[in-house]
Every structure is written in structure tokens, then in C-alpha cells.
Amino acid sequence: MQAPICEVCLSSELLCAGCADKLSRGDITQTEIDVVRALYNMSEKIRSLKDVKLRKVIDSNVLLLVAGTGDGARLVGKGGAVVKELAKQFGKSVRVLEEKNDMRSFAAELISPASLLGINTVFRADGQSYKLRVPEAHKRRLAMTPETITMILKSLYGKDVELSFEP
Template sequence: MCEEKYDEGEISDADIRVSRILHTLSEEYGSLQDSEIKKIFDMENVTVIATAEGDGAKVVGRQGEIVKKIADRIDNSIRVVEAAQDDMEVIKGLLSPAEVESINTVFAPEGQSKKIVVSEEYEGKINLSIEEFEEIIDEITGTNYKLSFE
């Protein structure tokens, strides 16, 4: 079944690699045994782990110890976000330490989208490019968001 999902592109090499690491770590950290990973996004400067709502802290671990071990093994920074009912929680998790100044609805000939405005002082400080952020947020929330630093 996993091989079929892999062949169809539903899961990636990053999903498999990080899941194997988490499985190994679950022997040491029992909290990982009942945590759910929704998707892994392996980006240039950061790997984003999207968990089910309420499972983010389990993957991070006390004082970030689990996430540090994962980061060491995959040689990339880690950001953990919870797939939540409220898109704003996911947005904040991806953009931290930046703060969202506003979210506006934009109407264009190709359709409606939402524009997230963040202070330009945070540009380059979130470990994700605009394109990477937009790809991840769309996949997690199902909503077309555009990111703007102003």
C-alpha cells in the first residue's frame, strides 16, 4: 500500500525518511507512538513536519530534543506545524518569528485568493521562500494564500 502511494506521488522520499527516523525514536520517546504525521515538506533550507492537531508538541519533544535529533539525522532545520481547523495557527507556525500584519481577500480574473501581509523586516528570516510557503500552506489548508512582505 505504501509503495502504491509512493508511485502515485502521495508520499515522497522525505516522508519515508523522516517517518523511519520517527519510528526509531518512538522506542525512546513513547509520545511519538500515538502521534500522527500528515505530511513532510523537504525544502531547501528547512524540512516542515505537518502533524495532526495536538501532535506538534509530541514531535518537538521536551526542550526540542526530538526535533534536534531529527535535524541532526537529516542535516536540515526542522519546523513543526499542526494541521489545525484555524488556518491562522498554521500560518503563524510556518512564518514564526514573523507576525502577520493582515490577511486580505484579493479578487482577480483568475479567481479569489488571500494575501498574507508580513513586515518586510522579516523577509529572509523564516527559512522558506515565498513559493515554498505558498505551496505548503495550500497543501495543508486547501486555501490559495499569497505571501507579501511590505
């Protein structure tokens, strides 16, 4: 399993100096560590989890797991067993998305079941940012707050993103 923390920290309760430094810098969160350790413990029973690449865990009103390309189905598990167990352990619904090379397709999956009208590139003096256009009528369909969505996209793609709701 490839995770944001090392193999030693996965199997023990304590963090090594490197992983503790990642935690103090804010590169990883305590929730991320807890989820990765839970998945590591499940991997002893569910063999398909041993080859999974977990890129990021975002904790909002939904627990969002960003898997490596092609690892989404393995992370969900047969019959949804893995996500059901995680939902039970953390008391939140779990959503799994696969990492994508382009931000547009990932953003469309992230805001689903709301639809994405388009992404505009906004050029500014201090660089460029992106504007995700979503229909106003779909605002209630978002599983997360607009702030959480923009934070997720910024942390994964390193780009400034803003959500715009259009009539």
C-alpha cells in the same frame, strides 16, 4: 503512530502497492517516508511517539513537520530529543508545527519570527485566492522562501496563496 504510510511500510524497507502509488502520484515524498520511518524507529525507545499523528513533512532549507492537533510537544520530545535526533540524521534544522483549523493562525506560526499583517481574500473569475501580507522589513526573517510557504499552505489547505511584502 498515524503516518502518511501504512504500518507495514513503516517497519519494512519496501513499500506496499498502495503506498508506492501514493509516492508515484506525489501525495507523499521520499523524505516524508524517511522521516516517518526514523520516527517509527525512535518510538520503540520514546513511548510518547506511539500516539503521534504526523500529517505532513516538507523538505526545504528547514525540515518542517506538521503534527496533528495537540501532538506538537510529543513530536518535539522531552528536552527536544526527537527533533535533535532528526536534525542529526537529516543534516537540517527541524521545525514542528501543529495542524490548525484556520489558515490564519497556521500561517502566522509558519512565517514566525516574521509577523503577519493580515490575510486578504482575493476574488477572481476562476475562484478565490488569499494574499498574506508581511512587512517588507521582516522578509529576511523568513525561515523558508516565499514559494515554499505558499506551496505548504496550498498543500495543507487546498487554497491558492500568495505572499505580499508591504512597506
